Amino acid sequence: MSRVLRVVRQPFAAPMLARGWQRAVPVLLALGTIAVLGGLTIIWAARLTVPYPVYVSELGAQGAPTATPFAIALLCIAAGGFSIALASGHIRSSARLLNRWAPAVTLGFAAICFVVASQVTCTAACPVPIADPRSTVQDLVHTTTAVLGFAAACYAMLQVAFAGTVPRVARFSLVSCFAVAAITIVGGLLALVHVATDVGAWLELIGTTVAIAWLAIYSLTLVRVPVVAD
Template identity: 55%
Template sequence: MTDNLPAAGRRSLDAHLALLGCALVAAALVIIWGARLTVPRVMYVSELGATGEPTAEWFRAALLLIVVGGSLIAWAGRRIRTIAPLLRAWAPAISLWVGCAFFLVASQVTCTARCPLPYGPSFTWQDFIHTSVAVLAFAAACWAMLQCSFAVGHRALRRFSLASGIAVAAVAGTGGILSLARFGTDVGSVLELVATTIALAWLGVLGGSLVAVGSAAQQFEEAVGEPDELVDLVVVPVDPPHARLGFDRHEVAMLLPDDERAFGT
């Protein structure tokens, strides 16, 4: 889509798509919190969309906003690559799109009343599908966070992604274990809401960082007087660190040709 545009126009469009994605994700988070605060009893986030709940349609809308917003942010960040051998089989954007696909299914197949666990006498295929895709969606999001923890450049994003990935995995995992054990569901429900909040906050930060990078690239091109060149803003490690060439210790922003074939790659 945007790859057929000139570099400057492509970056501008990608930045606007990322900004729109951030707005949609933020709206989804507000809806989830607003819906949760209207329910006085203890409940997990998925129960907001359970059959018969007054918050069901709001929950469905929130998940759809996450799907659209996350997909837009993934598109804007499709060029992010990771350097970790075990994580670079595919781009973080692919992981985000996979997670969004699972959330799309979860928005259409919500759990039954009270969201019983899909095993034992209370088993239903509806609950099994919803629970399974929700878990897989969180797993895909955590994988994307780990991938971004080793992304080329984006130092601040790397640190935040690592912290977020660990936090979401630990908090959501603990909440899931409590749910399976049918113990401490009041604590487990809070943990699930916290994990959801962290995950959506990370997605918003990812989108915000892409907007910032696009803006920095445009300003840099204007500064060198070549706004129409087909170039990308990348981060290249510089050694030694005391060369003082970078804005962040040993990293420096450089303009490279958009077409990597110019380097014979």
């Protein structure tokens, strides 16, 4: 059990794993960056076809003309997140409270959440779970996984912000963490109280864009960080 926990905490600590992944890391990072940026491009392209403000999840709602592109976009982002997570197992946070597991594990969990959100989309008009009587279990599952995915992404940013091996992206990670958290929380609250939902919709899209941009920049930064055994 202790060996399993060590692998989870430091996936590249074992020399054999470190040597094996050194060649794969650049490929994984390239594929991951292309995938997440491709997913973001699809989301923006889909959003620009809608002539009125909609929340990101509404792009994938049942019956929406943008439902298929939205699902593809989320799967691209999830696949890219998995790829970057696999390539970043050697990154550790230096802050004790953030060092329980590697940022790679957090990113992997976020990717799983987005896979679920891509397959279990919200119903028409995306009613807010519990608060809206029209909401269903499907809406609850989609919203919960989407929120958990964003929360995990923010936590990964916070972990990276205190990782000594990537000082180039540390400050950007901290700013991105607070920006994404604040923007998405405000956007979600506006949707919950049904006030200025057009503003809330744009805020959610901006928060999504910042989160994916951070992931791409983090990936590109990792290209210069060698995989070494402890």
